[in-house]
Amino acid sequence: xxxxxxxxxxxxxxxxxxxxxxxxxxxxxxxxxxxxxxxxxxxxxxxxxxxxxxxxxxxxxxxxxxxxxxxxxxxxxxxxxxxxxxxxxxxxxxxxxxxxxxxxxxxxxxxxxxxxxxxxxxxxxxxxxxxxxxxxxxxxxxxxxxxxxxxxxxxxxxxxxxxxxxxxxxxxxxxxxxxxxxxxxxxxxxxxxxxxxxxxxxxxxxxxxxxxxxxxxxxxxxxxxxxxxxxxxxxxxxxxxxxxxxxxxxxxxxxxxxxxxxxxxxxxxx
Numbered sequence: 232x233x234x235x236x237x238x239x240x241x242x243x244x245x246x247x248x249x250x251x252x253x254x255x256x257x258x259x260x261x262x263x264x265x266x267x268x269x270x271x272x273x274x275x276x277x278x279x280x281x282x283x284x285x286x287x288x289x290x291x292x293x294x295x296x297x298x299x300x301x302x303x304x305x306x307x308x309x310x311x312x313x314x315x316x317x318x319x320x321x322x323x324x325x326x327x328x329x330x331x332x333x334x335x336x337x338x339x340x341x342x343x344x345x346x347x348x349x350x351x352x353x354x355x356x357x358x359x360x361x362x363x364x365x366x367x368x369x370x371x372x373x374x375x376x377x378x379x380x381x382x383x384x385x386x387x388x389x390x391x392x393x394x395x396x397x398x399x400x401x402x403x404x405x406x407x408x409x410x411x412x413x414x415x416x417x418x419x420x421x422x423x424x425x426x427x428x429x430x431x432x433x434x435x436x437x438x439x440x441x442x443x444x445x446x447x448x449x450x451x452x453x454x455x456x457x458x459x460x461x462x463x464x465x466x467x468x469x470x471x472x473x474x475x476x477x478x479x480x481x482x483x484x485x486x487x488x489x490x491x492x493x494x495x496x497x498x499x500x501x
Contacts, residue, residue, distance in 0.1 A: 232482070234280040235490035236465055238404055238431035238457025241271045241285055243301060251461065258376040262461035268305050271460060278465045282490070284457075285312040286339040286369055292320035299326070303333040311497060313337040313369055318347045318354060327360045336497055337367025337402075342383035343375045349384055350391040358392065362399040367493065369402045372428075373409030386411055386418040393423035400493065402427045402455065409433065412441050420448035427489070431457035434467040443475050451481035455489050 242250045247266030254262075264270035268285075275283055287302050289295040295316050302312040314330035316323045316338055330338060338361055342348060349370055361368050372384050386408045393401055407428045408415050419426060428449055433442070446454055456472065458465035472485055491498060 232279075233487040234278070234282075234456060234465075234469065235487040235494075236275065236280050236283040236458050236460065237402070237455040237490050238429050239271055239275075239283045239285055239460045240266075240287070240462070241268045241305075242266050254462075258462070260376075260462055263464040264461040266461060268310070272310070274460055274465065278469065280465060282309045282311070282487070284336070284369075284490070284494075285310060287313070287315050288339055288341045288344055289315040289317045290341075290344045292317040295320055295326050296329075299330055299333060299335065302335055306335065311336050311494060313339040313367065315339045316357065318345055318351075318357070323357055324360050327357060327364065327366070331364045331366060334497075335366075336494065337361070337369055337400075339369045341371040341375075343371065343377045343379070347383065348388050350388040354392075355395070358396045358399050362396055365496075367400050367402060370404060372403040372405045372407045373411045375409065382408075382411070384408070386414040389426060390418045390422065393419070393426045397425055399425060400427070401425055402429060402493075404429045404431055404457065404459075406430060406433055406437070406442070406445060410436060412437060412445065415445055416448060420445050421450060421453075427453050427455055427493070429455040429457035430468055430472065430485070432459035432463040432468075434463065434471040439471070439475060442471070443477075446475070446477070446481075446485075451477060451484045452489060454485045455493075456486045 251262045251266040264274045287298045299314040306312040314335040316326045458468045
C-alpha cells in the first residue's frame, strides 16, 4: 500500500525543541519525533510513507512571512507544504497571493491558536482569494488541548463556509471536528462536494464503528489519511483504517489516491 500523510508538522531546527516541549506539556502527549523536518522524514520512512503535507501555523501576524519563507525552503518532491496567514494581519490578502507565488499548496488555519471562527464574515475575503488562486484551505477542526472554554472550528461553521464558497477546496482536519462526532454526522458528512476530512490523530478518541459510519456518510473519496505527526505516530492511523471493514479500493482512496488527486498540479509538475 502507498501512503500520503496529509497532516504533519515540523519546525525549524532552532525552534523545534522549545515548540515541542511547550505543546507536549499542555497536551500531555509525548511527541513521536524531535520536531524537525529530518525527524519527520525519519518517522515517515519508518512507516513506509512516500509523501506528506507539512502544515505550519502562524500564531501571530508577525510570523507569517518568516514561516512561509521557511515552508517554501523545505518543500520538495515528496514533502509538500501549505503556507499560513494570520486573520489579524493587515496584509493578509497580499500574503495569500505571496503563498501562491512561493509555490506552496494552500493555507493552513487553526482557530484555537489564531482566535477566530471559520464562519466569521471577516474571513470571507480571505476564502475568496484562496479559491480564486486555486489553493487549498486546510483547517483544524473541533476540540484541541488549547480550546479553552469554547470550540471555534465546529462542523456547523464548516457547513456555512462550504455553502458560501462552493469553489473553495476545504480540508477539515480531525474528521472535521475532533470529539464532535454527532455534529459531523448531522451537519457536514456527505453534504458538500468541496469538503474533505482528514483522519489525523483521532485514533485515540473515536470508536471504530462511529468512524466507519462517518466515512460511509462522507464517502471514502472525500477522506484523507493524516497523522498529525509528531502528535501521533502514523502507524496508529494506518492501523485504524486497516481494521475498518472498508474495501481495498476505499482504503487506497483514503491512504493516497484522494491526496494525489488534490495535489495533481504539484505532483505532475517537473
